[in-house]
Amino acid sequence: MVRRNLNDLLSFVTVAREGSFTRAAAILGVTQSALSQAISGLEARLEIRLLTRTTRSVSPTAAGERLLQAIGHRFDEIEAELDELSELRDKPAGMVRITCGDHVLKTTLLPKVAPLMHKYPDVKVEFDVNYGFRDIVADRFDAGVRLGDTIDKDMIAVPIGPKLKMAAVATPDYFARHPKPKTPEDLTRHTCINLRFPTQGGLYVWEFARKDKQLNVRVEGQLTLNSTPHIVQAALEGLGLAFLPEEEFAPHIEEGRLTRVLEDWCAPFDGYYLYYPSRRQPSPAFSLVLAALRSQETPGRKRRQPGLLSREEEAG
Template identity: 75%
Template sequence: MVKNNLKDLLYFVTVARERSFTRAASLLGVTQSALSQAIRGLEARLEIRLLTRTTRSVSPTAAGERLLNAIGHRFDEITAELDLLTALRDKPAGTVRITAGEQVIRGILLPRLTPLLKDYPDIRVEFDINYGFRDIVADRFDAGVRLGDTIDRDMIALPIGPPLQMVAAASPAYFAAHPPPRTPADLTHHTCINLRLQSAGGLYAWEFERGDRKLNVRVEGQLVFNTPPGMVDAAVAGLGIAFLPEDEFGPLLEDGRLVRVLEDWCAPFPGYYLYYPSRRQPSPAFSLVVNALRLPAGGAVGPAATPADTIPDPPPS
């Protein structure tokens, strides 16, 4: 009875977290019918419904939410302890889950981790491409990557890239038809390519700095994206000005397919940092991943951004 309860409780936790029998069954390596039968058996033994099922969604009931909060973290602790046992093996093993933007994964994480993965075939790395501010503790990631001035102070943060600079850029064809902006305020008269923030849901206000002056400019245009790659493609196509960290543009600035403007208003800022919660006993696999990503010279996370002036939204046309 105890054995069946533990297995069924694990099944329940997985379904409740994933909000999907399909995804939970895939993670657990069981069929959906076996998973559904196990949950029904658990509910019958407890004599209470734990999940609300519809044709499109699954969500915990009040009783299910209480049970999830009570036991979910205990399964996480068991998993963490089992991972620590890999320290007793000749070769470290286990999965390290990291959430980061696509350009960071392709430009920094994957190149640095490639030698490690070849040397340690039992280490697995799962990448989650995401541009929002993921709660890595709640979402059960081992680490995340953010810009240095956006990391919570209760996290351990290690620099994995040099300082960056924002770039406002558009195609030569766009600037042939529109005079380049001379000040950030001029952007309100241009067609700009907007970025919708995944965390807050609002449009990103472009941030500029020169000397002691800071400005936020809310721009308008025909296009809105929630990730940078589409913004870059749109800028190359002549559809407006994009504003992104310099590394997102790749070689397009050097080869002339994009032209940067307002460079004197784009001050350097802390680059990408790997961040993770403080842990007393990191797994050997995680420690190796951190060491592979660490820059030779360390550095502290930069100070939090100071409040900036705001340029009002442009008037409707």
């Protein structure tokens, strides 16, 4: 039986998944030249080209795609089995990769995970801040964080925070020059800051609800952004009305830098969930992270008064 070099096969799988020798080399901890030589050697031994290389991208050939589908998941299974061996150790160990937005990372994920990392130094966590909807299976994440109504049905979803509310805000100076809107329809006569979804490319339609009535409003303005922190900053600069989950604006509302309007039209909705594939057996390290995120209290975080709940979105 001829023994293959599994390191070369792992190199191929990583390059094919990442679509980049640079990213694959960083993941594997090798130089790009060594990685290129490994792939070239594998192709020479198999006498078939596995990757198509251009100056801008790397993609599998038909043969490469077949090989990737045949062996890629097996490396995942090996990695999962090695992670599970940490159960036999005194201290759990392993890497957990989570994709999320930056606000929920700052306000919820880091505060909850930090105590666990102090307690278990061999547990490593990588957070990928991304405003698009990542395919966590294809991109080899252990989990992602999204609002509850955007999660695919085949995922396990675990709530990690309270219900949220949206908030429409602008600076006091803006409202000194423009009348405050009394109904969502009034927003069509205001300058508003639009949010463009990174993945879908469309503009967010502002959604309001009061009692049994729901209203969706397409707003207009000079500025469009695709990340929530920049929308907050734009609102503080007086560039118009902004509409995001209220915790994005909470400290600025409390300190008078922003004024909230249409609060009675902003009903609570399901907050953030950690989601992960139902068919994947969680590793011991992931189980610890999951347990930490399930906790209702966020360490070091004050309870807000009713009417100032918490939130964020990766508009993505």
